[in-house]
Amino acid sequence: MRQQRTQMSTPATISKAGVGLPTNGYPLIVDGQRKTEFETRDRALKSARELKARFPNLQVKVFDAENKQSETIELAAA
Secondary structure, eight states, X not given: OOOOOOOOSSOOOOOOTTOSOOSSSEEEEETTEEEEEESSHHHHHHHHXXXXXXXXXXXXXXXXXXXXXXXXXXXXXO
């Protein structure tokens, strides 16, 4: 004999942590995913360039939360 499965009355809700972009600071966006957030633009750019130098195939951007603009980081011409 088969047993019938009982259904839950309310499905569990799944929430994603960190959905959306912050309103201040400079987070790194790596392959479309928000990663580390920095207080200053200079530190964010330095970290982004170092990451891009180590892993050139990644798409790395620095997002300026106040101005709602992102800057794509490219490798420097050798």
